[in-house]
Amino acid sequence: MTEKLLSTDHQIRFDPPADLAAAANVTAEAYARAASDLEGFWAEQAERLTWAEPFTEVLDWSDAPRARWFADGKLNAAYNCVDRHVEAGRGDQVAFHFVGEPGDTRDITYADLKDEVCRAANALTALGVGSGDLVAIYLPMIPEAIVAMLACARIGATHTVVFGGFSAEALASRIEDCRAKLVITSDGGYRRGGPSALKPAVDAALARLGSQSPVDHVLVVRRTGEYVPFDDATDLWWHDAVDSASPEHIPEAFDAEHPLYVMYSSGTTGKPKGILHTTGGYLTGAAYTHHAVFDLKPDTDVYWCTADIGWVTGHSYIVYGPLANGVTQVLYEGTPDSPHRGRWWEIIEKYGVTLFYTAPTAIRTFMKWGREIPDEYDLTSLRLLGSVGEPINPEAYLWYRDVIGGDRCPVVDTWWQTETGQMMISPLPGVTAGKPGSAMRPLPGIGADVVDEEGRSVPNGSSGYLVLTKPWPAMLRTLWQDDDRFVETYWTRFADLGYYFAGDGAKRDEDGDIWILGRVDDVMNVSGHRLSTSEIESALVSHPRVAEAAVVGAADETTGQAVVAYVILRSGDGNTGEALVQELRNHVAREIGAIAKPRQITIVPELPKTRSGKIMRRLLRDVAEGRDVGDTTTLSDPSVMALIAEG
Ligand code: PRX
Numbered sequence: 001m002t003e004k005l006l007s008t009d010h011q012i013r014f015d016p017p018a019d020l021a022a023a024a025n026v027t028a029e030a031y032a033r034a035a036s037d038l039e040g041f042w043a044e045q046a047e048r049l050t051w052a053e054p055f056t057e058v059l060d061w062s063d064a065p066r067a068r069w070f071a072d073g074k075l076n077a078a079y080n081c082v083d084r085h086v087e088a089g090r091g092d093q094v095a096f097h098f099v100g101e102p103g104d105t106r107d108i109t110y111a112d113l114k115d116e117v118c119r120a121a122n123a124l125t126a127l128g129v130g131s132g133d134l135v136a137i138y139l140p141m142i143p144e145a146i147v148a149m150l151a152c153a154r155i156g157a158t159h160t161v162v163f164g165g166f167s168a169e170a171l172a173s174r175i176e177d178c179r180a181k182l183v184i185t186s187d188g189g190y191r192r193g194g195p196s197a198l199k200p201a202v203d204a205a206l207a208r209l210g211s212q213s214p215v216d217h218v219l220v221v222r223r224t225g226e227y228v229p230f231d232d233a234t235d236l237w238w239h240d241a242v243d244s245a246s247p248e249h250i251p252e253a254f255d256a257e258h259p260l261y262v263m264y265s266s267g268t269t270g271k272p273k274g275i276l277h278t279t280g281g282y283l284t285g286a287a288y289t290h291h292a293v294f295d296l297k298p299d300t301d302v303y304w305c306t307a308d309i310g311w312v313t314g315h316s317y318i319v320y321g322p323l324a325n326g327v328t329q330v331l332y333e334g335t336p337d338s339p340h341r342g343r344w345w346e347i348i349e350k351y352g353v354t355l356f357y358t359a360p361t362a363i364r365t366f367m368k369w370g371r372e373i374p375d376e377y378d379l380t381s382l383r384l385l386g387s388v389g390e391p392i393n394p395e396a397y398l399w400y401r402d403v404i405g406g407d408r409c410p411v412v413d414t415w416w417q418t419e420t421g422q423m424m425i426s427p428l429p430g431v432t433a434g435k436p437g438s439a440m441r442p443l444p445g446i447g448a449d450v451v452d453e454e455g456r457s458v459p460n461g462s463s464g465y466l467v468l469t470k471p472w473p474a475m476l477r478t479l480w481q482d483d484d485r486f487v488e489t490y491w492t493r494f495a496d497l498g499y500y501f502a503g504d505g506a507k508r509d510e511d512g513d514i515w516i517l518g519r520v521d522d523v524m525n526v527s528g529h530r531l532s533t534s535e536i537e538s539a540l541v542s543h544p545r546v547a548e549a550a551v552v553g554a555a556d557e558t559t560g561q562a563v564v565a566y567v568i569l570r571s572g573d574g575n576t577g578e579a580l581v582q583e584l585r586n587h588v589a590r591e592i593g594a595i596a597k598p599r600q601i602t603i604v605p606e607l608p609k610t611r612s613g614k615i616m617r618r619l620l621r622d623v624a625e626g627r628d629v630g631d632t633t634t635l636s637d638p639s640v641m642a643l644i645a646e647g
Helices: 018-022 029-036 038-046 077-090 110-126 143-155 168-178 199-212 280-293 312-324 343-351 360-369 394-404 483-491 533-541 577-591 617-624 640-646
Strands: 004-006 012-014 094-099 105-109 134-138 158-161 182-186 188-191 194-197 217-221 235-237 259-265 273-278 302-305 328-332 355-358 384-388 411-414 448-451 462-468 500-508 514-519 523-526 529-532 546-556 560-569 600-603
Touching: 012 394, 029 038, 038 280, 077 110, 077 143, 077 312, 094 110, 094 143, 105 110, 110 143, 134 143, 134 168, 143 158, 143 182, 143 259, 143 312, 158 168, 168 199, 168 259, 168 273, 168 577, 182 199, 194 199, 199 217, 259 312, 273 280, 280 312, 302 312, 302 343, 312 328, 328 343, 360 394, 384 394, 394 411, 448 500, 462 514, 483 500, 514 523, 523 546, 523 560, 529 533, 533 546, 533 560, 533 577, 546 617, 560 577, 560 617, 577 600, 617 640
Parallel strands: 094 328, 134 158, 134 182, 158 259, 182 217, 217 235, 302 328, 302 355, 355 384, 384 411, 560 600
Antiparallel strands: 004 012, 094 105, 188 194, 259 273, 448 462, 462 500, 500 514, 523 529, 546 560
16 A cells, blocks of 8 residues: 655645556656757657658747647658557557447457558548548547548548537538548447437538538448438448458658647637647657556556547547557447446456546546445556546545555546647656646646746745646647637737646645646536537527527536526527426537536526626626625626526
8 A cells, every 4th residue: 555645735645656666667867858958858759659751850949839840750640550560560469459338349459450540541542532631530439430540640631530429510610610521420329328320410510511511422330230311422331432442551651740630629719729730749749648647568558548539638548649659458439337337347357457547527427326336346457547637626536546546556637638739747657746636747848837917937835827838749730720819829828938828727736736726718627528608608599599698617516517507588489497498408419519518507687797798707607606796896787696696
């Protein structure tokens, strides 16, 4: 059992286990190395990859904040993730233990993966897709999702994966924004004990785009076997197009700055941002951090990240980082409670998972279900646990460490974002102590600080804004077709200092360790998913009965934050009361996706506004969280709050 120590400000601290520290991939020396020669440090990490043409320049920051990393080098991301492991004689190693929700399983070796990726690359080429084209991927958590991403990377097509839980509307706006030429989808996938259709949402998205649709073809994986409408002019089955294609394909080398993918993420306005990641720097950042933070030993570890590939965690820590490192991993299609609430622990026991990466919201759900469930399984194979996506409260951290980790596994709380592409603030398991609730220190090579309004570093014991002070290899390069918004969103707040503004508040404790406090903008974090208040407000006002809407994120015991909406109605016919509230909740699910459904909608006669007409969300958050609303003197009509509280 690890000794529990109290830090200077009396927080619990867990020092690294001695055996892990003794054999750790990365030691404290890495911090010193990166501090003395940042570019040299990242150049060494880039050597983890196989370059078709070596780079001579590490970082070009002359056009800051637009970075170019390893720019004159060339490489192929898919070759790095697949072929080179086969060439190194590791073709028989399992890349994925796939577990379907209904219980079907498939082990896919690196050799199998290579054949599949090559076939898919040939099939995409035959469909006229090539370097510079955009491909939208809208798939469940099945192996073909990963094959599709790697096939795109292999031929230089840029992918944009859209989370399968997003609606047809959300899919349409993303397809339109990036002008995707091809959509790869499936008839459906298995979720919560049954088939759940996907292809109809693609059909609806394309119908919505009509003659403006940039899409030439839809490639459809058969997963559930349920009937789906098929348009022979555009639609093709994956098994027809891919299975018959040749498993031979010579990968072309692309520039390090070739666009690898665009990932849409919510910002403070209604329109999602297309975050662009490129190839060489991104792969370096993802592979290095995966190796360092998980202390990855590719020959013996079995790794499982429970994220969906529709989010950045799936991109960096299921696909690109882990595969570049040649690890064996688990890929699970379904939900944790299907067919029973011990499903995840059963999978860990069956495959001997050693490294496990999940989100606090899942941990809090398991806490609610009770420790008797995981206690029924043998989880002794685990040696390290990771957390991502939202602040982990100390109770959840301690439960995770104790109940899942047997009080033996360190927990790495990893802070990063879609924009950062790679983990930025996290303990190194062989070096840094773990403190429940703290992401601890910036990783080697990463500059992070907590600053005040003027950008001055705050003293220990104080809070402020989280900023990143140095460029890093996996950083976003721009926002797709919106470079002005890129500069405005991240680089203007502390422009004089050249800092990246993360949008999070943070505290530095008496030891100098960082605690992430949550977003300081109008972005919510619901179950580790990023949602924008204004995007949901736009969805609500697109309903004919809604005149005005205000959305806030209110604290929620399980999901971290929950969506709470206040709406003013237009007069009109139709549902009223609870029936209307249900109708509005479903409307939001249709417009954005079920994840954005408000937990609560209150119909109100007025919204609290300042004299200049700005909605005071702080007051609504106070009401939603049951607090006294305090000072309302800046409201144009202070009596409004009484009316809302009654609502
Ligand atoms: O608020 C922070 C929170 O999630 C945001 C990034 O969301 P997204 O781009 O969707 O990426 C999620 C997966 C990397 C951050 O601005 N966040 C992420 N990780 C943590 C976190 N908050 C606290 N602790 C974390 N470990």
